[in-house]
Amino acid sequence: MSQATTCPKQQGGDGESPPLPASPLVFPRETLFRQASGVTYRIPALLYVPPAATFLAFAEKRSSPRDEDAKYLVLRRGRRHGTSVEWGPVEELSALVLPGRRTMNPCPLYEARSGTVFLFCICVERGKTERRQIWRGCSAVRLCCATSPDGGRSWSPLRDVTDEAVGADLSRWATFAVGPGHGVQLDSGRLVVPAYAYYVHGCLCGVVPLPCNTRQHALVFYSDDGGRSWHKGALVTGGQTGECQVAEIGGSDAHRPLLYCNARAPRGCRAVAFSADRGLRFERSAPCEALGEPPRGCQGSVVSFAAATGDAPTWLLYSHPTNRHRRRDLGIYLNPSPRDGAGWRRPWVLHPGPAGYSDLAVCPGGVFGCLFECGVTSACEEIAFCLFTLDTSTCGEQNPKSS
Known part of the structure; x- marks a missing residue:
């Protein structure tokens, strides 16, 4: 039996909003990875493979919650049957490693023309923390x-694609990572992998070693030949942008398609940027x-999907902790006007508590999947999955636009 969430009537802007999905119909969730003695699972990534109606749920297996204690990736495959999923056992991808390195940040995507699943990740030298790399301005990461x-x-x-995808710029990247979370294939066929890099803008040299002047910038890696070769787009300029995901928002008679980037940022709210050339360059982030x-931010996920109603051909869905003081109360946000940053509806809480x-992931038939970290006392206790659909009732109104 499914359980529906409810939400109170929200105050909107001027006039009446058109009928829009309000609260999701959430189906029973299932724990896919659970913390145990000496084992923690973190960094979820979810991919739906349409021909097989299969979900691929990835995570990092760690010996503790700390980033530097990551080991390798794990996977569970789930077969979708309508609004339920039959999950297989945990599969340890311990062969997907480079000697002396830990495998991190799963970022899967599906190439529909060949039916190939790509799984991107970073392989980091053991003992090299992100902070140490940033301090010294020397990357220990391979793509x-x-x-x-x-x-x-x-x-x-x-396959190590660092040299072809990053090239000589690696000497100016203190460290970098992909995603985490899914990548996308655009309508043009281009494969896009979201990423971020700490770019070395300058170093303070002297007798006593001083930290490098580095700043985070989102970017994408892309392929136009079905994944045979990979290249990088330009760094997103503007304020600092970190962990990110991208989604293609469809065009209309007046607008051509854009690539939308939603990134973690350090100033109390997310940063967004748009690209008119499918990720080669983005406008300045805003x-x-x-x-x-929340303080220090948190990763979030975004997907686009075909709208059944409204003026925009695609809408955006976004998941992220809703509490601005700590990582808790995972919410789902909807934006029926993807080009409008004020178009986000107030969120529905999918999981109350640490998250x-x-x-x-988007499935056929208006069904969505969400894979998320959560717990009772800590967000590292488990990684859970649930399906949900968007209810057609109208218990939510659009957030007022800023004047």
Whole structure:
């Protein structure tokens, strides 16, 4: 039996909003990865493979919640049957490693023309923390990917694409990472992997070593040949932008398609940027006041989907902790006007309590999946999954526009 959430009537802007989805119909959730003695699972990534009606749920296996204690990636495959999913056992992807390195930040995407699943990740030298890399201005990260021709049942060996995708700029990147969370294939066929880099803007040299002047910038890696070769787009300028995800928002008679980037930012709210050339360059990022961040921020997920009603051909869905003081109360936000930062509806709380990273997936028939970190006393206790659909009642109104 499914359980629906409810929300109170919200105050909108001037006039009446058209009927829009209000609260999701949330189906029973299932714990896919659970913390145990000496084992923690973090950093969820979710991919839906349409031909097989299969979910691929990835995470990092760690010996503690700390980033530096990551080991390798794990996977569970789930077969969707309407509004339920039958999950297989945990599969340890311990072969997807580079010697002397830990595998982190799963970022899967599906290439529909060949039916290939790409799994991007970073492989980091053991003992090298992100803080140490930033301090010294010297990256210990390699960009890698594996492929699966059969929906995640088997995987190729890891392929190190750092030199071709990053090239000489690696000397100016203190560290970098992909996602975490899913990548996308655009309508043009281009494959896009969201990423961020700490760019070294200058170093303070002297007898006593001083930290480098680095700043975070979101960017994307992309391929126009079905994943045979990979390249990088330009760094997003403006304020600092970190962990990010991207979504293509469709065009209309007046607008061509844009690539929308939603990034973690350090100033109390998310940062967004748009690209008119499919990720080669983004406009300067701008703060999105409607999407708040807790102190130090948190990763969030965004997907676009075809709208059944409204003027925009695509809408955006976003998941992130709703509490601005700590990582808790995972919420789902809807924006029927993707170009408008004030168009985000007030969120529905999917999980009350501690919550962290999450990833969304779009399924046929108006069904969505969410994989998220949560717990009773800590967000690191488990990684759970649930399906939900958007209710057609109208218990929510649009957030007022800023004047």
